[in-house]
Amino acid sequence: MSSFRFIHAADLHLDSPLRGLERHDGLSMERIRDASRRALDRMVDAAIAHDVAFVVIAGDLYDGNWKTVSTGRYMANALGRLIRHGIGVYLLQGNHDAASILTRDLPLPQGVQRFPSRKPGSFTIEPLGVALHGQSFAERHVPDDMTPSYPKPMEGYFNIGVLHTSLSGHGQHEVYAPCSVQGLRARGYDYWALGHVHERMIDKDGTPIVYPGVLQGRHIHETGEKGVVLVTVDNRTVTSIDPLPCDVVRWRTLHFDCTGMTQEAELHQRLGAEFVRLAEAHPDHLCVTRLILEGKTTLHDLLRRQGIALRETVQHLAAMSGGEIELEKLQIQTRAQEQAGENEASPGMATDSALAGLIQEATRDPALLAEIGAELDLCLRTLNLGDVQPGSLLDRIDQRAWETILPALGESLCDRLASGGDTP
DSSP: OOEEEEEEEOOOOOOOOOOOOGGSSTTTTTHTTHHHHHHHHHHHHHHHHHOEEEEEEOOBSSSSSSSSHHHHHHHHHHHHHHHHHEEEEEEEEOOGGOOTTSSSSSOOTTTTTESSSSSSSEEEEETTTEEEEEHHHHHHHOOOOHHHHHHHHOTTTTEEEEEEOOTOTTTTTTSOOOOOHOOOHHHHEEEEEEEOSSSEEEOOSSSSEEEOOOOOOOTTTSOOOOEEEEEEETEEEEEEEEEEEEEEEEEEEEEEEEETOOOOOHHHHHHHHHHHHHHOOTTTTTTEEEEEEEEEEHHHHHHHHHHHHHHHHHHHHHHHHHHEEEEEEEEEEEEOOOOTOOOOOOOHHHHHHHHHHHHHHHHOHHHHHHHHHHHHHHOOOOOOOOOOOTTSHHHHHHOOOOHHHHHHHHHHHHHHHHHHTOOO
């Protein structure tokens, strides 16, 4: 019986477009834009270094139709490198590169096999005793379970099922080719190579069912290490499934507790130390970080009023970390804490408090809210809000949810009055 290793990858999303990052100052946009290509290079390097027998790509090589022909050429070069090193490639088209989505496609060299889209197909690797079964997406939206039509396992072979699926609507991912863990294991295969879910998931409670996750995180909602998995098989049994990082840009969300802090110097010192720890934990990556300041502190009002000056201070602290840390966004979610010995409010605080009180009263006055809505409705009807994210400020404006909008606007107005109108 043979022993071999293979790499299971999925969701490469080569040249995935950046959305919304341009409005964040100080980011290395070209490095972030190029990250999916560098991650693909690292995947090929890992396959060669670990001397794998073949690579399985379980869907979404691209992010839709190519924006330029260079996208296809880059993929062709990567696949060509694998073939030159004697590494076979078995790829499947997912919802982002379904047959109906790609108006252009690359000719496949000998050694690269693509699963058919009309019905499931199988490929065998005779020297290893391996059989791979899978079906590409013909259309982007596949609402039904595809696995009942997958072939029976081939006797005497190590059988791999390849599938692009949401696995019964897992997590926050859109539902594509939904199926169940029980249904997958009922097919009798030895390993399921899945794609579509961007978080790594390894279920070894029986036949291994594995999502390697996205090859390279593309935004702040795809945080942490990303890459592929290296699978070792000995006598038709999976003996190990080892994650291999391939990402070059790593997204992080840093929750920083400011509770009890009373001095800016302490905040800067502790935040700087936190950035040093982050740099040490990710020495080979550009860390794009969303910083969320939390906790109850007497610095609350000061932090809110500093505006862009605070962001610049944070960027300097990150730059001094010794690593490559850049700020994606700064969010201030602290709460006010009364200073010890403070018995009476300052005139500015009294103004803030009075204005805040008036706004609170307004949110409880249906007649006033109706009047505000009537005043603004004509203006809002002339605006094209475009695609509105559910729960966003634009969504609340579109729904005329003044009772949730007014408090935030009131806080911003208090800040501007206290700072002479300079807060951005």
